[in-house]
Amino acid sequence: MAIRKYAILGALALAGISLTGLSARAEDVTLTLWSLDRDIQPAPNLVKEFNAQNNGIKIEYRLIQFDDVVTEAMRAYATGQAPDIIAVDNPEHALFSSRGAFLDLTDMISKSTVIKPANYFPGPLKSVEWDGKYFGVPKATNTIALYYNKDMFKAKGLDPNKPPQTWDELVEDARKLTDPAKNVYGLAFSAKANEEGTFQFLPWAQMGGGGYENINAEGAVKALEVWKTIMDEKLASPDTLTRGQWDSTGTFNSGNAAMAISGPWELDRMSQEAKFDWGVTLLPVPKEGAERSSAMGDFNWAIFATSKHPAEAFKALEFFASQDDKMFKNFGQLPARSDISIPETGQPLKDAALKVFLEQLKYAKPRGPHPQWPKISKAIQDAIQAALTGQMSPKDALDQAADKIKAVLG
Numbered sequence: 419m420a421i422r423k424y425a426i427l428g429a430l431a432l433a434g435i436s437l438t439g440l441s442a443r444a445e446d447v448t449l450t451l452w453s454l455d456r457d458i459q460p461a462p463n464l465v466k467e468f469n470a471q472n473n474g475i476k477i478e479y480r481l482i483q484f485d486d487v488v489t490e491a492m493r494a495y496a497t498g499q500a501p502d503i504i505a506v507d508n509p510e511h512a513l514f515s516s517r518g519a520f521l522d523l524t525d526m527i528s529k530s531t532v533i534k535p536a537n538y539f540p541g542p543l544k545s546v547e548w549d550g551k552y553f554g555v556p557k558a559t560n561t562i563a564l565y566y567n568k569d570m571f572k573a574k575g576l577d578p579n580k581p582p583q584t585w586d587e588l589v590e591d592a593r594k595l596t597d598p599a600k601n602v603y604g605l606a607f608s609a610k611a612n613e614e615g616t617f618q619f620l621p622w623a624q625m626g627g628g629g630y631e632n633i634n635a636e637g638a639v640k641a642l643e644v645w646k647t648i649m650d651e652k653l654a655s656p657d658t659l660t661r662g663q664w665d666s667t668g669t670f671n672s673g674n675a676a677m678a679i680s681g682p683w684e685l686d687r688m689s690q691e692a693k694f695d696w697g698v699t700l701l702p703v704p705k706e707g708a709e710r711s712s713a714m715g716d717f718n719w720a721i722f723a724t725s726k727h728p729a730e731a732f733k734a735l736e737f738f739a740s741q742d743d744k745m746f747k748n749f750g751q752l753p754a755r756s757d758i759s760i761p762e763t764g765q766p767l768k769d770a771a772l773k774v775f776l777e778q779l780k781y782a783k784p785r786g787p788h789p790q791w792p793k794i795s796k797a798i799q800d801a802i803q804a805a806l807t808g809q810m811s812p813k814d815a816l817d818q819a820a821d822k823i824k825a826v827l828g
Contacts, residue, residue: 447730449477452491453505453717454484460558460738460749461505468737475730477503488513488792495519500722502731505557508545509613509795511718512787515548521721521728523735524551532736541714542754545784554720555735556754558745560681561712561782562618563774564588564702565667565688568695570595570602570676581677581699585644588677588702592653595676604653606666606675609645611803614662616785616795617713618679619645619802624711624783625703630794633801633823634816637704642805642812649806659806681715682775685768686750698771700778714782716751752779790826797822 455461465479480501482490488510494500495514506514514520527533533555535543542556568578574594582588592604608614619641623629626637648654655669663680670678671691679701688696701712719738721731742753746760752775753760760776762769788794801819804810810818 445474447475447727449475449503449725449727449731449734450480450501451477451503451505451734452480452482452487452501454482454487455505456481458749460745460751463748464738464741467741468734471737473733475727475733477734492519495722495724498724500724502721502725502727503734504720504722505717506554506720508542508556508714508716508718509785509787509791511545511554511720512548512791513789514720515546515553515787516789518723520553521723521725521731522551522553523555523721523732526728526732527552527555530732530736533739537755537757539754539756539779539782541779541782541784542716542718545714545787546718546720548787554718555739556716557719557738558716558749558751559754559779559782560683560715560752561775561778562621562679562681562701563712563778564699565670565678565680565684565771566697566699567670567673567676568697570694574676578695578697581697582702583699584702584706585641585704589644589647589653592648592677593651596651596653598652601674603655603669603675605648605677605679606654606669607658607679608661608663608666609649609658609802609806610660610662611799612662613795613799615802616798617715618663619798620785621701621711621713621783625701625708627709630786630788630798630823631827632820633798634813634820639813639816640704642802642816645802646805646812659803681713682752682772683750685771688771689765689768696767698774700774700781710778710781712778712782714779714784716754752776756780788827793826794823797826 451465453461462479465477469476487506491504538556542559546552546554546556566581571578582591596604608618622641623633623638626641628635628638667678667680667684669675703710719735721728725731742755743758745751745753760772785791797819801815805812805815
């Protein structure tokens with residue numbers, strides 16, 4: 419009897435554990451989120467804050483590497499192993515949306531009191547659109563403008579309050595500021611044969627009346643000719659062709675370049691490293707009164723179409739969006755929204771620069787969107803390299819790129 423009694427009690431205990439487990443699983447939904455953000459960046463911290471709410475939804479975070487985002491995410495989607503939520507680089511968004519990999523969020527967004535399309539800058543918002551629908555939510559944004567060393571301007575007899583506003587003025591100032599004896603170049607930028615090169619050149623092509631669909635427009639050819647002049651006259655370092663934006667901006671910070679084309683992600687570093695008076699101005703235009711443009715970077719949130727918990731995943735995106743006003747303060751990243759005011763930091767140079775970058779964002783345009791963006795970008799990168807190394811003329815290089823892009827577009 420004793421053995422039987424304990425057996426019954428044990429069975430009941432096991433049943434109780436099982437029922438409790440089932441109850442917990444019924445109440446708690448677990449989502450997975452992939453991003454390349456590290457500890458000091460938004461995604462893992464937003465996940466921690468979301469989980470701390472104990473609202474019955476938990477998010478498991480996975481760090482992925484930049485070069486693996488597209489291949490690994492597409493492989494996961496194809497094999498039914500995709501996460502619920504992912505942060506994807508904005509020019510890659512259309513690749514997933516066009517293939518049905520991302521969930522159409524249009525109806526959810528229309529009913530949301532948190533995520534409102536009208537609150538976003540046009541560029542970031544355009545990057546999550548496909549076929550007239552929304553397949554994501556902008557996570558953050560950035561752009562590029564022209565940093566300049568005011569002390570060097572004064573030393574060369576240039577007005578530190580009148581940085582170059584046109585392409586011709588940029589070249590002329592770079593000539594005056596270049597000082598080989600002191601190892602100082604007039605300008606630092608990136609023409610590297612990767613997405614950074616496209617990121618920096620495309621705004622010039624757009625300001626010249628071109629774009630990826632007509633990359634060989636007359637104004638785009640003129641833009642590449644200006645870049646070639648800068649390189650041929652050694653107004654920029656020869657390794658402009660091989661180094662990224664981080665390293666080129668480091669040249670400016672160290673006092674070895676008088677101007678640099680870079681983004682707001684450098685503001686904290688600039689404040690710490692630059693031992694001189696500096697400022698930021700909008701990217702120079704082809705001529706006074708010409709249409710402005712600028713690059714648009716950073717990532718978007720998206721929910722995979724295979725998610726078993728789309729409503730819960732969207733609640734997570736709404737929470738993330740509700741924290742956008744802390745994006746710059748906590749992580750040094752600009753929110754993708756025009757309705758958020760960034761409070762002053764108390765650092766005059768940084769605050770003045772921020773105003774310029776926020777103004778520049780009004781003109782920022784996405785790369786694409788197009789599902790074959792990597793191939794389009796590669797054609798542009800190849801043209802830049804061919805022209806700047808003297809293998810082809812700027813016109814011939816961009817004509818060749820236009821042919822390659824036309825083949826991609828069909």
